[in-house]
Amino acid sequence: MENTTTKHPVDEMLPGGKLFLYGLQHVLAMYAGAVAVPLIIAAAAGLTKSQTAFLINADLFTCGIATLLQTLGLWKLGIRLPVIQGVTFAAVTPMVLIAKAGGMLMIFGAVIIAGLITFLIAPFFSKLIRFFPPVVTGSVITVIGVSLLPVGVNWAAGGVGNKQYGSLTFLAVAGIVLISILLINKYFKGFIANIAVLLGLLVGMIVAVPLGLVDFSGVGTAAWIGIDTPFFFGTPVFDLGSILAMILVMLVVMVESTGDFLAIGEMVGKKIGEEDLTRGLRADGLSTMLGGIFNAFPYTAFAQNVGLVGLTGVKSRFVVATSGVILVVMGLFPKLATIIASLPNAVLGGAGIAMFGIVAASGIRTLSKVDFDKNPQNLFVVAISVGIGLIPLVAPDFFKLFPAWSQTIVHSGITLGSLTAIILNAFFNGGKSM
Numbered sequence: 001m002e003n004t005t006t007k008h009p010v011d012e013m014l015p016g017g018k019l020f021l022y023g024l025q026h027v028l029a030m031y032a033g034a035v036a037v038p039l040i041i042a043a044a045a046g047l048t049k050s051q052t053a054f055l056i057n058a059d060l061f062t063c064g065i066a067t068l069l070q071t072l073g074l075w076k077l078g079i080r081l082p083v084i085q086g087v088t089f090a091a092v093t094p095m096v097l098i099a100k101a102g103g104m105l106m107i108f109g110a111v112i113i114a115g116l117i118t119f120l121i122a123p124f125f126s127k128l129i130r131f132f133p134p135v136v137t138g139s140v141i142t143v144i145g146v147s148l149l150p151v152g153v154n155w156a157a158g159g160v161g162n163k164q165y166g167s168l169t170f171l172a173v174a175g176i177v178l179i180s181i182l183l184i185n186k187y188f189k190g191f192i193a194n195i196a197v198l199l200g201l202l203v204g205m206i207v208a209v210p211l212g213l214v215d216f217s218g219v220g221t222a223a224w225i226g227i228d229t230p231f232f233f234g235t236p237v238f239d240l241g242s243i244l245a246m247i248l249v250m251l252v253v254m255v256e257s258t259g260d261f262l263a264i265g266e267m268v269g270k271k272i273g274e275e276d277l278t279r280g281l282r283a284d285g286l287s288t289m290l291g292g293i294f295n296a297f298p299y300t301a302f303a304q305n306v307g308l309v310g311l312t313g314v315k316s317r318f319v320v321a322t323s324g325v326i327l328v329v330m331g332l333f334p335k336l337a338t339i340i341a342s343l344p345n346a347v348l349g350g351a352g353i354a355m356f357g358i359v360a361a362s363g364i365r366t367l368s369k370v371d372f373d374k375n376p377q378n379l380f381v382v383a384i385s386v387g388i389g390l391i392p393l394v395a396p397d398f399f400k401l402f403p404a405w406s407q408t409i410v411h412s413g414i415t416l417g418s419l420t421a422i423i424l425n426a427f428f429n430g431g432k433s434m
Contacts, residue, residue: 008268008269008270009268009269009315009316010080010081010082010268010270010315010316010317011080011316011317012315012316012318013316013318014316014318014319018191018194018319019316019318019319019322020322020326021195021198022194022195022312022314022316022319022322023319023320023321023322023325023326024198024323025195025197025198025201025308025312026084026305026308026319026320026323027323027326027327027330028197028198028201028343028348028351029197029305029308029348029351029352029355030084030086030302030304030305030323031343032155032343032345032348033086033089033151033302033304034059034063034086034087034302034327035056035059035060036089037059037087037088037089037092037095037297038052038056038058038087038296038297039052039056040092040096041092041095041096041099041104041107041297042055044095044096044099045100045103045104045107047104051233053334054228054232055295055296057228057330057331057332057334058228058232058294058295058296058331059087059297059331060328060330060331061228061294061296061327061328061330061331061332062228062287062290062291062294062296062299062331063084063085063086063087063296063299063324063327063331064323064324064325064326064327064328064329064330064331065287065290065294065324065328066085066283066287066290066291066299066324067083067084067085067320067321067323067324067327068321068324068325068328069085069283069286070083070085070280070283070287070301071083071317071318071320071321071324072317072321073279073283076278076279076282077279077282077283077286078279078280078282078283079261079272079276079277079279079280079283080276080279080317081264081265081268081270081280081317082268082309082314082315082316082317082319082320083260083261083264083280083302083305083306083317083320084301084302084305084323084324085284085287085299085301085302085324086300086302087291087296087297087298087299087300088249088253088256088298088299088300090252090253090256090298090300090408090412091246091249091253091297091298094242094245094246094248094249094408095107095246095297097245098110098239098242098245098246101242102237102239102242104233104295105233105234105235105236105237106236106237106239106242107242107292107297108231108233108236108237108292108293108295109236109237109238109239109242109243110238110239110242110243110245110246110292111246111288111289111291111292111296111297111298112236112288112289112292112293113238113243113246113247114243114246114247114249114250114288114298115250115285115286115287115288115289115290115291115292115298116289117247117250117285118250118254118281118282118284118285118288119282119285119286120285122254122277122278122281122282122284122285123278125254125277125281126274126275126277126278126281127274128258128422129258129262129272129273129274129277130274131422131425131426132258132262132422133425133429134366134369134370135378135381135421135425135429136381136385136418136421136422136425137259137262137263137266137363137366138363138364138365138366138367138368138369138370138382139363139367139381139382139385139386139389139417139421140262140263140363140385140389140414140417140418140421141259141262141263141266141359141360141362141363141366142364142367142386143363143385143386143389143390143413143414143417143418144259144260144263144303144306144359144360144363144414145303145307145356145357145358145359145360145361145362146360146386146390146393147389147390147392147393147413147414148303148307148352148356148359149357149360150393151304151352151356152348152349152351152352152353152354152355152356152357153349153352153353154345154349155174155345155346155348155349155352156171156174156346156349156353157170157171157174157346157349158170158345158346159345162345169211169213169346170213170345170346170349171346173204173207173208173211173213173344173346173347173350174346174347174349174350174353175350176203176204176207176350177200177201177203177204177346177347177349177350177351178200178351178353178354179350180196180199180200180203180204180350181196181197181199181200181311181350181351181354182354184196184199184200193312194312194313194314195312196311196312197308197311197312197351197354197355200350200351201343201347201351204344204346204347204350204351205343205344205347208344208346208347213344213346213347214342214343214344215342224333225332225333225334227332228294228295228331228332230293230294230295231293231295232295233295236292245405245408246298248405248408248409249298249408250284250285250288250298252408252409252412252415253284253298253300254281254284255414255415255418255419256300256301256303256412256414256415256418257280257281257284257300257301258277258281258418259414259418260300260301260302260303260306261276261277261280261301263303263306263362263363264301264306266362266365266366267306267309267310267315267362268309268315269315280301284299284300284301287299303359303414304352304355304356304359305320305355306359306362307354307356307357307358307359307362308355308358310358310359310361310362311354311355367382375428375429377428377429378428378429380424380428381421381424381425381428381429384420384424385417385420385421385424386417388416388417388420389413389414389416389417389418389420390413390417391413391416392410392411392412392413392416393413399411
C-alpha cells in the first residue's frame with residue numbers, strides 16, 4: 001500500500017469503508033478459532049444451550065476489548081500493531097480439567113490471578129527479546145505457520161469430527177475459495193487485491209449455499225441483544241492448584257505471543273524492542289484478567305491473522321482495531337454473531353491454507369537474512385528447532401508419558417520450537433546471530 005504521509009504504514013488511518021471491509025476480513029479469518037474454545041469448555045462444564053450461547057458472546061465481546069487494547073494502546077499497554085486477540089488454545093486442556101473438578105467459577109478465578117501475574121512479570125519477561133535474533137525469529141515464525149496449516153487443511157475437509165470429512169464437495173468448495181484468492185491477487189491491484197480473502201470467502205459462501213452447506217437455522221432463535229455482565233456465573237473461586245496450572249499456561253502464552261509479535265513486526269517492517277514487547281505482554285495480562293471478570297478466558301495474539309497481514313499487505317493497526325469494534329458489536333448482538341458463524345468450515349479452509357502458508361513463508365524470508373555461509377552452525381539452530389517444534393504436529397502422542405504438569409508445554413509446538421531455537425542459538429552463537 002502506498003503511504004503518502006510521513007507516518008509508518010502501521011499508524012496510517014484509512015478511509016472508513018476500507019477500515020470496515022479489511023476489519024471484517026480479519027474477523028472472518030479468526031471467528032472459528034475464537035468460538036471453538038468456549039464451545040469446548042461449555043461442553044466440559046455441562047452448561048446449558050443458553051449458557052453456552054452467553055459464553056460465546058462474552059468471549060467475542062472480550063476478544064474485541066482485548067484487540068482494541070492491543071492495537072490502540074492505553075498508557076503503557078498494547079503493542080500498537082495490527083494484532084487481533086483471541087482465546088489461547090494452550091489453555092484448553094487445563095481448563096477442561098478445572099471445569100470438571102470445580103466448574104466455571106474455578107476457571108475464572110484461576111484466569112484472573114494468572115492474568116495479574118502475567119501483567120506484573122511482563123517487564124522481566126520482555127528482556128528475553130535479545131535472545132530472538134533473525135535465526136531464532138525465522139525458525140519460530142516458520143514453526144508457527146507450519147503448525148497452523150493442519151487447521152486450514154482440516155477446515156477444507158469439512159472440519160474434524162464431520163461425518164463427511166474429506167468429501168469431494170468440501171474439497172471443491174475450499175479449492176474454489178483458494179483459486180479465487182489467487183486469481184484476485186494476480187489480476188487485481190490495490191484495494192481489490194487487499195480484500196482478496198474477503199472476496200474469496202464471499203465466493204465460497206455463494207457456492208456453498210445451493211449445495212446445502214450453509215445452516216442459518218440458529219439465526220431466527222438467536223437473541224437480538226445480549227449484554228455481557230461481570231461475574232455472570234457467580235463469584236470466582238480461587239483454587240491454588242488451578243491458579244498454578246493457569247500461570248504455567250500463561251508462561252507458554254507469553255512465549256507464543258513474543259513469537260507472534262516478532263512475526264507481525266517483520267511483516268509490517270517495524271522493529272520490536274523490549275519496551276514494545278513489555279506493552280504487548282502487559283496487554284495480554286490485563287486482557288486475561290478482564291476475561292476472568294467478563295466470563296471469558298486467557299487471551300493472546302491470533303497467529304492466523306498474522307498470515308492475513310502478510311497476504312494482504314495491509315499494515316494499518318487501525319484496521320485490526322476496527323475488527324475489535326466489530327467483535328464487541330457481535331458480542332452484544334448474538335443474532336449477528338450467529339450469521340457469521342454460518343460460514344462453513346470448507347469455505348474457511350480455502351482461505352486458511354493461503355493465510356497459514358504465508359506465515360511459514362514469512363519465516364523462511366526472515367531466515368534468508370541469516371548468514372549460513374560464515375556460520376554454518378546456524379543450520380543446526382534452524383533444523384533442530386523446526387524439527388522439535390513439529391513433534392506435537394506429526395506425533396501427538398510423542399510426549400504422552402511426560403509428567404502431567406509438562407503437557408501444556410510439550411504439546412505447544414511453538415513453545416518447543418522457540419525454547420529450542422533460543423537454547424541452540426545461545427549455545428552456538430552466545431545468544432547472538434552471526
